Amino acid sequence: MKRIGVFTSGGDAPGMNACIRAVVRTALYHGIEVYGIMRGYSGMIKGEIVRLDTTSVANIVQRGGTILKSARSQKFMTKEGRQQAFDQLVNHKIEGLVAIGGNGTFTGAMKFEEEFGIPTVGAPGTIDNDLYGTDYTIGYDTAVNTALDAIDKIRDTADSHDRAFFVEVMGRDSGYIAIPCAIGGGAEIVLVPEQQQSIDTVIETLQTARKRQKSSFLIIVAEGDEEGNATIVANKVKEAIPEMDARVTVIGHIQRGGAPSAADRLLASQIGIAAVEGLVNGMRNVMAGIVDRKLVYTPFHDTIYKKKLINQGFMRMVEILSV
Amino acid sequence: MKRIGVFTSGGDAPGMNACIRAVVRTALYHGIEVYGIMRGYSGMIKGEIVRLDTTSVANIVQRGGTILKSARSQKFMTKEGRQQAFDQLVNHKIEGLVAIGGNGTFTGAMKFEEEFGIPTVGAPGTIDNDLYGTDYTIGYDTAVNTALDAIDKIRDTADSHDRAFFVEVMGRDSGYIAIPCAIGGGAEIVLVPEQQQSIDTVIETLQTARKRQKSSFLIIVAEGDEEGNATIVANKVKEAIPEMDARVTVIGHIQRGGAPSAADRLLASQIGIAAVEGLVNGMRNVMAGIVDRKLVYTPFHDTIYKKKLINQGFMRMVEILSV
Amino acid sequence: MKRIGVFTSGGDAPGMNACIRAVVRTALYHGIEVYGIMRGYSGMIKGEIVRLDTTSVANIVQRGGTILKSARSQKFMTKEGRQQAFDQLVNHKIEGLVAIGGNGTFTGAMKFEEEFGIPTVGAPGTIDNDLYGTDYTIGYDTAVNTALDAIDKIRDTADSHDRAFFVEVMGRDSGYIAIPCAIGGGAEIVLVPEQQQSIDTVIETLQTARKRQKSSFLIIVAEGDEEGNATIVANKVKEAIPEMDARVTVIGHIQRGGAPSAADRLLASQIGIAAVEGLVNGMRNVMAGIVDRKLVYTPFHDTIYKKKLINQGFMRMVEILSV
Amino acid sequence: MKRIGVFTSGGDAPGMNACIRAVVRTALYHGIEVYGIMRGYSGMIKGEIVRLDTTSVANIVQRGGTILKSARSQKFMTKEGRQQAFDQLVNHKIEGLVAIGGNGTFTGAMKFEEEFGIPTVGAPGTIDNDLYGTDYTIGYDTAVNTALDAIDKIRDTADSHDRAFFVEVMGRDSGYIAIPCAIGGGAEIVLVPEQQQSIDTVIETLQTARKRQKSSFLIIVAEGDEEGNATIVANKVKEAIPEMDARVTVIGHIQRGGAPSAADRLLASQIGIAAVEGLVNGMRNVMAGIVDRKLVYTPFHDTIYKKKLINQGFMRMVEILSV
Structure with a gap:
């Protein structure tokens, strides 16, 4: 050749x-x-x-x-x-x-x-x-680090305001990006396509944690999760727990770039x-x-x-x- | 005291x-x-x-x-x-x-x-x-640097794929965050509440640039711009220039956090x-x-x-x- | 228990x-x-x-x-x-x-x-x-990323000034940090304790590259290398190639810290x-x-x-x- | 023209x-x-x-x-x-x-x-x-941010080990880089060419702080300080307070590079x-x-x-x- x-x-x-x-x-x-x-x-x-x-x-x-x-x-x-x-x-x-x-x-x-x-x-x-x-x-490693860096920043606000943040990360049909972000970001819940986890379970987990006086939450949602994207999930949760101050962030295309x-x-x-x-x-x-x-x-x-x-x-x- | x-x-x-x-x-x-x-x-x-x-x-x-x-x-x-x-x-x-x-x-x-x-x-x-x-x-300075860091990453993809990215930054009713992001991010266009800039002008600018063989674009939109947020602006542009591969990124809450x-x-x-x-x-x-x-x-x-x-x-x- | x-x-x-x-x-x-x-x-x-x-x-x-x-x-x-x-x-x-x-x-x-x-x-x-x-x-992964981030910055100066930089990274008695830094940092040479590489070989490599009009160089030195630390190596090289503009940077303790x-x-x-x-x-x-x-x-x-x-x-x- | x-x-x-x-x-x-x-x-x-x-x-x-x-x-x-x-x-x-x-x-x-x-x-x-x-x-702004980022990392180790770190930053004959690094890095002492500050004062300050049970210290030294560079200053301090675990880091050329x-x-x-x-x-x-x-x-x-x-x-x- x-x-x-x-x-x-x-x-x-x-x-x-x-x-x-x-x-x-x-x-x-x-x-x-x-x-x-x-x-x-x-x-x-x-x-x-x-x-x-x-x-x-x-x-x-x-x-x-x-x-x-x-x-x-x-x-x-x-x-x-x-x-x-x-x-x-x-x-x-x-x-x-x-x-x-x-x-x-x-x-x-x-x-x-x-x-x-x-x-x-x-x-x-x-x-x-x-x-x-x-x-x-x-x-992959870079994308996870970029997403995690964003999640670290979001947690500053979540903690300061006692809020719940639903953060959507990339990953098409898999939780490969979502899972290390959840573990490394100290998230309470992660939703990935590979595992069925109903909204009801999510709501229950959050309510239990609230009873333990936990006030800020991080929920990582893989873009391909079957319960829907972060906005859909957040809306369902807000319906069930209206007193929770919940926000959505879609990390988006920054995950594709950078050194x-x-x-x-x-x-x-x-x-x-x-x-x-x-x-x-x-x-x-x-x-x-x-x-x-x-x-x-x-x-x-x-x-x-x-x-x-x-x-x-x-x-x-x-x-x-x-x- | x-x-x-x-x-x-x-x-x-x-x-x-x-x-x-x-x-x-x-x-x-x-x-x-x-x-x-x-x-x-x-x-x-x-x-x-x-x-x-x-x-x-x-x-x-x-x-x-x-x-x-x-x-x-x-x-x-x-x-x-x-x-x-x-x-x-x-x-x-x-x-x-x-x-x-x-x-x-x-x-x-x-x-x-x-x-x-x-x-x-x-x-x-x-x-x-x-x-x-x-x-x-x-x-303020931190938020601008965070947004700009995200924009640098987005440009990697914009360049690689010859795309237009409409990036929405924070700033409530002002372009204070949007403007240094546009200058420092090498954006073609910036939309801020302080200045009327019609969608028609935006479309015209993009079409002129496309004729000069420019293939990737960055448009920074301040969240309070009166033409609407990044998604609205992007949709209007896509309607006028359907052959343009346009994407939207909302940088969001990461701008509030970090060291x-x-x-x-x-x-x-x-x-x-x-x-x-x-x-x-x-x-x-x-x-x-x-x-x-x-x-x-x-x-x-x-x-x-x-x-x-x-x-x-x-x-x-x-x-x-x-x- | x-x-x-x-x-x-x-x-x-x-x-x-x-x-x-x-x-x-x-x-x-x-x-x-x-x-x-x-x-x-x-x-x-x-x-x-x-x-x-x-x-x-x-x-x-x-x-x-x-x-x-x-x-x-x-x-x-x-x-x-x-x-x-x-x-x-x-x-x-x-x-x-x-x-x-x-x-x-x-x-x-x-x-x-x-x-x-x-x-x-x-x-x-x-x-x-x-x-x-x-x-x-x-x-380990964090330390390598921190060192590499520093090396990326040093290369900006190396390129701008046509210089050779001898960069010392940590790692005690091993090249585990030095090697990915060399590969990821685009270094010409890496000196690690695990492998004997004489100063003469280093000098020869640099002189050959200089003949090919290469003007900036990055040499990564593991702190435990037996030819000595970055300063010692740089001095030996400068003695042999006095016309080379050579500098030393010891990355040091920043490799231990950070998120x-x-x-x-x-x-x-x-x-x-x-x-x-x-x-x-x-x-x-x-x-x-x-x-x-x-x-x-x-x-x-x-x-x-x-x-x-x-x-x-x-x-x-x-x-x-x-x- | x-x-x-x-x-x-x-x-x-x-x-x-x-x-x-x-x-x-x-x-x-x-x-x-x-x-x-x-x-x-x-x-x-x-x-x-x-x-x-x-x-x-x-x-x-x-x-x-x-x-x-x-x-x-x-x-x-x-x-x-x-x-x-x-x-x-x-x-x-x-x-x-x-x-x-x-x-x-x-x-x-x-x-x-x-x-x-x-x-x-x-x-x-x-x-x-x-x-x-x-x-x-x-x-200038970039160099200060780069130095400060390094100092943040060094403090992780200083805190973890109850150490004193003498950190040398660039700036030729001025304290322009050193001063915001000291303020933003939470340093106890800063040595700059513009102000005479004898080693004796430095030693006294450190000893007073040690009596207050303070255990980790950050001393920023501008490269042009007349008491000498960070290594010289650290050696003088170690002579006076031998029980202090003191280390030196020279941030060096990374301050010149980067985005x-x-x-x-x-x-x-x-x-x-x-x-x-x-x-x-x-x-x-x-x-x-x-x-x-x-x-x-x-x-x-x-x-x-x-x-x-x-x-x-x-x-x-x-x-x-x-x-």
Whole structure:
């Protein structure tokens, strides 16, 4: 393999740049040329492809976002779009790809490989940590720290005013972000999609705590919880306990940005190196991940269809710690 | 004056604790006893009053929120409530008050002084910076830095995805928070209550910029803007420019919390000292503030009825800098 | 077991408070009384022992340092000292201990158990991450993030002035802090005790890079490196390459403080719970740790005498990434 | 004026990039072309001069350091060097300069104007805040916040271990950084060049406090204090009070880097605009500054030879607040 391409796709995540840097420098270390494909599959189709050298990735290890930008591409979902993408890669003599993104990204890569034979190795780049095949995804640790920092600030007000705050954190269909935020933020209650917890239980818990003279509360709500988002939950609670001074904060998009944490930079660097070395060694249709501190390549098929379960022990922790 | 009380009232603000610390230590320095009144006027009525010494305020200069807590009191708006508050102060032999808060707080203090003769000196504690009689209020600098830090993170995503973000910041009826966020955050547009700026102008500005190939945008919206909040503005824009990928983030309550900035700790300390020394020197019904780096005492009447105008030059700056 | 004690000992580490909180609440959850022993073994000897309840540990999960304080005790190294400590525990009816600290702490606990039969379960609290029996120690992740944040700032100056910065980080006899700082900080070179790397190699690497027109450099030096500390290394380099503008920064004690990271709060909470539940289940002379995301109890003897080896792959990463 | 140049010189400071951005965009706003001169006078001599447009300064408002880099130039101190610099400016048709830096920078600019008639307007860019003609310099607020953040972390350890920490902050020959750090950091003592404070007084203060059972101490030492740096002061104190557990931390270069604070971005933007508009209006040999919130142009001669005095009230504040 003499020339590879790298791109980011799907929602941006802190550490994507650190991963791009690792991909570029590892390729160069192995004597392989490397090109950056802008805006994911969209730029691949349009031929927005640029040569990267070692200075292209200088001073980006600490930057949030992605220098290669990201976009969704409807066109790549069509055969015609993928044909155009393939033609662009052929024009640029690109023989293999490193795709930094999530399951949508890997699904596209699998289809592309099936039709055109271009091998791709994936890197798990998403704040949601919902990918099978790696303990942590790139961006997850940073997102949790950002959310927790916001929660620490909110607690200042909650304490000062004896209020209840319903704080909504990201995480799509999982409680991966919500749970460490609840444990680390000293929350009384956490609502996550993985576990049914009725509003009635929430109300009961709050009423019991109020009887014990507890006056300020923190309730963390994962955006995908089935009882609804933080506003819906807060309204139901306020209906049941009208004397409670309850507020809602949606932490939102700040969770996607900012300088990556140390753990995310390390993970992104490990995976970036592994992705290139995987390609060099003939791998395809696999995602590089770290499981129990060891490098593991998992077939895209598994990352897409297998579910990474959340540690059930964490739910018990919230209960014990809010005693 | 042998014994004074100190309390915080209204919305909490970073630096309130630094101010409480300065009040306590200055009182002790002058040989005056000092009591903390919990939960503002509400605790005054109920007699939630505790002796404070130098260690009561150790290690709080860097803490957000307020160790004296804050609350609104309907009862203090009645003559009966104020009578009870007065009785409590008499019981505790408290001869003067330092009130840390905003205009609601000062209005109560004026009324209270008129009826019962208890002198109060005020300290401007609010993130909104909307108080006449001081260049900056305690908590304002921190709130702006917190909002700006969030905006920096949001821009990572805006850039990576070529999106427009409509970011709503606090500030009640003023653009004091919004404007430095717009200048420091590199925003294209800022909407503030002080200046009429129609949606049509906003749309036009964005369309012009798009023609110049600009692809990501930051629009800062002050919560009190008359065109409506960030969501309303974003929806109007999306209607006019449907191809623009526009998102909304409401920064919300995190702006109230967190460790106070250096400037806020310094300001809070200066004002805490000045408030006590004002009381000692026989002042009443005035707020201690800093205007052009000099200590100034302004009658409550003026802080309440005079309007602090925003620097019009700042609006021009946003225009120039987004060229 | 009806009553236990908890203390912190050795250098303080961010997350110790989160661990104390977890110990207290878990004990209460299981109906066990819990006492805080101030200043480690020193306070145990003097009987500085206080009852803790659920509110004693409210609002500390996010605080650096340790509310139980820490100290070294010469006296506990004598039989007489330990006898006094034992008498104090008997007086307070304390039947078991949770010791948060490092190997010095655990060595004392083993000796104490041997002589007086008081069972102790340990929690690994040290920023150095040099304890066998757990992948990460409490405080390590925060210390690395703090050091890295400082390094990011230093790089601004290094880049602006085309300088070389020799940055010394903590870590006693290991490169656990230095290595992620080097990878995450984009350093050219890292010097750690685990690996011999002569000054000559350092000088050669820098001269090669200078020939490639590289103008700013970051060299991370672990405090325990055998070539000497950052100042010594920098002086040797300056002697060899006098035209290089080289500066030294010792990050120092700031690495021990600050709000714990999300990962440290989670780890501290897991381990605090596990330590109490270990005691309840009859364990003694073991440290609770997390290895490959699973709870593991390791005999004190092993934590003290077995060496936790650093991942050799990380050294190769620095080399590849500084291409 | 049709074309101007901008450069940064002297030690880098957070906010320099925000100032460069403002200079560039203001020039373009007024239809003036703008060139960036790399590495200060050194790059001017060598002709390292690049055209800047609006995108050259996109996304830098939040970045520490300076994209134009900075360097000291011995050669510019010679007539020959200045002649070469002038020739380069003539070649590039540059008719006026904006110089971002401190007194060394302005001294060079004055000499240059005298000999070659090229007008320069200065912008005060230094963390030291020691320039007459502006209340605050660009970078000062950020440096104080960075130092204070480090001090907050150090206090965690000081408290946990009952230690005294001697913390050295930057500031060349002034206490501008040290004083807000002392007030905002809750320090017991501050040593600054502006005020004689003998070691004996320091020792006495510490001994008095120890008698009052105070166990942890923070002493802030400005790097230019005449009693010597933090290490020297600490050693003298340890000699007098050997039982005190005293440590030294030199905060060092991290004070120069990092994202600029909100206040620094605003100030840098105001001054960048003012510098260009000053040039356009025919000014020369003046520095743009903000005094009492108003824009002021001060002759270079005054910024160099007049001394900006520190507020003496601040020293009294430290005394009162450490009661």
